[in-house]
Amino acid sequence: MTKSAVFIVPAAHRDAANAFCAAQGWQPQGADPGTFCIALTTGTEPTHYACRPDLTPEHEAILANPPPGAGPLLAVIDMDIRAVGPSEGAVHFREVIAARGLSLWTGEP
Secondary structure: EEEEEEEEEEHHHHHHHHHHHHOOOOOOOOOOOOOOOOOOOEEOEEEEEEEEOOOOHHHHHHHOOOOOOOOOHHHHEEEEEEEEEOHHHHHHHHHHHHHHOOOEEEOOO
């Protein structure tokens, strides 16, 4: 089992969330436009952005003891963390966005 995380941030906080992740070394190599790159919607435009990493002990340590000033940003990030079996991260992601009334946005950002 691994720990799967689904992190969802309102669109207005996306840049700050991407900067935080980059500062922690969480941005995947070559990630563009950043860690929060999965556009989600409740209608016709992106309203939220998400990422779905496997959580490492380093991630957990930072979330348990965030750097100074990170609290307000972390408070607006919707986090769902659970143990999943191999290759179940995508299922976790679909369940979380559906439970929040979100769907993948398929338009151009």
